[in-house]
Amino acid sequence: MTEPRWLDADEQETWRAFLWTSRLLNEALDRQLQRDSGMPHAYYMILAMLSESPGRALTMSELAEVVHSSPSRLSHAVNRLEEAGWVRRTKHATDRRATIAELTDEGYAVLVEAAPGHVAEVRRRLFDPLTREQMLEFRETLHALLEALDPDHTAPCAPDSS
Template identity: 65%
Template sequence: MPGVKTRWLNDDEQRTWRAYLWTTRLLGDALDRQLQRDAGMPYTYYMILATLSDVPERRTTMTDLATLVYSSLSRLSHAVARLEERGWVRRSPHPDNRRITLAELTDAGAAVLAEAAPAHVEEVRELLFDPLTDEQVGQLREILRALWARLDPAPGKPGPYPEIFGPEA
């Protein structure tokens, strides 16, 4: 933008920024590899299954599911189509409005999720929490709370997971 002074990162900020970028990339890649190896699915599929397992009746609209997994509707539709092919998710028209599509976790999908979850949780624990003290975990949560407050796509509205940061969020 012409006439706007660039606020360049200082050396410490630049090191922190790069550390954040590479660490989150490495963590995401490691979790994806673990799920591919142990459960035969990418991380994206796991998140869709886990999210559907948390909603009432294991069913929600595709639009709401896209919001919950922070995905575009078109990207989500593609992933859900692959999950349907595996028999893990079923799509159907909403009974009251046929223009709305529902996504539902099938019993087979719930079984796959239950099978995949223990190894996935162990990997999360080993890679993210084991290297940190309890105090550092709390500090990380507070840092993420501050970032979430700035990045939240629907500020002022309750987010899809208000329990993430606890009651004071």
């Protein structure tokens, strides 16, 4: 740690802006989902990712990866979702270590109910305030940051759903 180059004023402001934007945006989304569907954003993501998977099911490991959750966190979350009746656990047929999490019909219904409001909120908070050009250049910048944060592309940032 030789000579820690301090942040200049522009950097300072950029850093602040990033911190506040990501916090306020995440809070807005969380509030909306909690209010309208009674679940946090992380839980919504679990349902959403399951709904897009073949058979509306994934192993816990696969699911943990796509929602970027630790195994532990996912396990707790799926406990809750199972209690709510939105997800069901099954044993994997051939690999008996694996557990399969499957979206129930009820869970799917909840998701279908929740999605429009969620998408509307994303649009309102993220896309309405930006021009198309701003959005595209924003995306490029985010990709540059992602490249540095996650060189191996662990993150499933290919075109997928919300």
